Amino acid sequence: MTTLAHHTTRTAGVDEILLAEMCAELFASLPRSDQRTKGAVYVRGLLRAEGRKSIRKLAAVSGGEVSEQGLHHFVSSSTWDWRPIRAALARYVTRTIPVHAWVVRPMITPKAGEHSVGVDRGFSAEAGQVLNAQYAVGVWAASDEGASPVNWRLHLPKPWLDDEDKRSRAAIPVGVAAESMAGCAVSACLETGGFWGLPVRPVVLDARSTEVGGTVRRLQAAGLPLFVRVSASQGLVLAQQALPGRVSGPVSAHQLMAEVRHLRRPVHVPGSRSGRHSAATVPVRLPGTGREGRELLLVGHWDGRGGPVGYWLTDITSASLSTLVGLSRLVAGVDDNFDRITDRTGIRDYVGRSYDGWHRHVTLASAAHAVAALSEVAFDRYAS
Template sequence: MGRGLLLDGQRKSVEPMAARLGEDGNRQALAHFITTSLWQAVHVRARLAWRMAPAINPTALIIDDTGFLKDGDASACVSRQYTGTAGKVTNCQAGVSLHLASDTASAAIDWRLFLPKSWDPASPQADPGKVARRERCGIPPDMGHVEKWQLALDVIDETRSWGVDVPLVVADGGYGDTAAFRLGLEERGLHYVVGSSTTVTAHPHDATLHIPPHNGRGRPHQPAYPPGAEEREGTGHRCGEAGGSAGAVAGGLPPGQRPQRVQADVLAVRGTAGSGPRDARSARPSREPSCPRAGCWPSGPPPNEPETVQFWLSNLPDDTPLTTLVRLAKLRWRIEHDYREMKQALGLAHFEGRTWNGCHHHVTLVSVAHAFCTLQRITRSPKETAPA
C-alpha cells in the first residue's frame, strides 16, 4: 500500500494503484486492507507521532481542516458544507487534522472525520436518507455530530496522551474565533497563536465588565460592558468602556503601542497572507461578556489603511518579542504545504471514502507516506535527493 501511494501516477485510489503494482497489486486485498480490515488507525498514528516528534523537534501543534470533494452521496459523512478547498459550499467530506511543525518541517499525525448534523440521528437537522446510510458506511452507532473546534481539542488530547507534549497551538480564524476553543487550550495549560476574523466585536484594553444591580425580579443581569461617553478624536469609537467594530478599536491605538496583556494579545499584521510582515501593532482586548474567561476579541486595522490585515490572538508571555509572534503566526502556513503535497502527490483526496474505517485508514496511510517523504528531505543531503 505504501509503495502504491509513493509511485508516480495520476490517481491513488485502489484500482489504479493495484494496476501500477503489477504482481503485488491484488486489488481485492488492497480494498479489504483499507475499507474493512480491523487494524486500528490510532495505533499507527501513535507510532507515527513517536517517530516524527524527535525528527521534526516541533515548535507547535497546528490545527486545521480540509475538504474532500465528492460527486455523489455514497461516501461516509458527505454533505453540502463550506470547505476552503473549494472556497465555497459544496458536496464534500471534511477532516480535522493535527500537524507537528517547526520552521523547517511538518507532518500530519492525527485526524478526525467531521460528521455533519445531517448524519446525526439525534440532531433536529438529521436527513433521513443519510441516517439510513450510517450502517452501510460503518459509522459507529454512538458517533454523533461534534463541532470542529471540539474535534481539534480531542486530537490535541489524544496526541498528548501519546507522550507528544508540545506547549503551543497554532490555528486559523476558523478556530481562533471560537471562545470555547481558546478556553479549552487555556484549561489544558497550552499557549496559542490563533487567527481571528475582522468582523468580531472588540473593546479597548481598559474596558471592564460590570454587573447591573438586580432588583430581585426576573433573571439576574449578565455581565456586560457599559457604553462609553465620549469618542476619541478622529478614531470613530468611544474611549474607556465602549466597544465597537474591531477596526474602530484598533484605529484608536497610536502606532507601535503595545499595552500590557491580561489574557491574550492581538497581533494585527499588515500585508497579504504570503508576504513577510512589514509592520505590526497589538492591542490588549477585553473579555467577552457571555464568557469572561473564554477569550478575547481582536482589535482591527489602523484607520485609512487599504492593505490586507491579518488578526491573531495569543496568550504567550508578555516578554515574547513581536517578531516571534509574527513568525509563529506565519508558521500556520506549513499546513497548507502539507495538504498540497498529500493531495497532489500522495492521493489524499483520491479515495472514495465509502466507509468510516476506510476514511481513517486512508488518511493514516497517506500521513505515513508523507512522513516518509519528509524524513527523506530532512535526513539526506540535497545531492542525494536531487533527480538524476
C-alpha cells in the first residue's frame, strides 16, 4: 500500500514517485513496452502541458521520447483495452484514500461540429441552454480528503446508434445500446460497484430530472446503498405510522419536510461557516410499491437560510444525521475537484472521433487527476 506521507520528490505540484508508481501499476496490462511508455508520456503530458492539451503539446512535453503521430495513434486508433486500466485506477485510488461514497457527476463537453462521437444538440438542464455537446457521466471516489474520477460512461443518443454510417465511423461496439442519462448514471455505478472488486459504498447521485423509481430499483437490486437527491415536488408515500393522522396518498417531499420541520436536529458540517445546519428524516415509500415496498428515509437539510437546501432519499437507515448530511456535502467536493483539477488536466480536450479513443482519453485524464489530487494529499500530510 502506498504511504503518501513518504513522498517527497515533487515537480510542479506533482509527486514524481507517485506518478511513476501509478503508471507502472495502471499500464501493467498493456502487452508491449512501447505502449506502457506512451501511456506514461500521455499522463505526464496532461499534468505538465499548459492550456488545452493537444496531442502536439503532450508529445512536446516528452522531449522527443514519443512522436506526435505515435501518441495520436496510441489513443485514437490503437487496439489496447482501456477497461483493465480503468479498473486498476479505481483499485489504486480506493486503496490509497478512504472512500466514503461513489458520487455521480455529469460532464458536458461543448463541440463546434457534429462528428465527435455522441455529439448532440439539445437543451441542457445543467447549463440552462441549448448546446451542441457530448454528454457523459463520471463516477467519483469521494471522501472528506478529496475526490477522483474512476469510471465514465458516454451518453449515445438514439440517432447515433440507429445510423450505421455514424456507428461505423466512430467504431461504436455492436453491444452498445441506447440509454437515458439516468440509465447511463446507474449503469456506470453498477459497473464500478459490482465488477471491479471495490468496496461497497453509498451511491450519491442527483435524480431530480429523472424517473426516481427506476433509479432506486436498479441500485437496490444490485445491493448498492443509495443516497439520491430528489426534487421538492417528488411524490412519496408515508410509511405506516410515520406521521399519525396523515393520509396515506402521495405527498410531495416539500410538504413532508414542512410537517417534520419541528423535529429537526442540529448537525455538524465540517468546513461550513454557518453553525446553523440541521436535518430531519421521515420514513417513506415510493408511490406504487404498496406496503411491501422497501422503506426509505426522506432526508431534509437546512442551513439556516429558510427552506431545506436539499431533499434526499436513502436506504441507509442506521446512519446518523451528520453522516447522511455529510454524504450530500461530498457533491460540492467533487465539483470543486472537477473545476480545480480535472478540467485543467484535459478531461474535455479529446478531439478524436472514435468511441474507444474517447474512453482511452478520459481514462488517462482520470489517471492524471488522481496523480494531481493524491499529490496534494501526500504533501499536505507531509507538511503537517
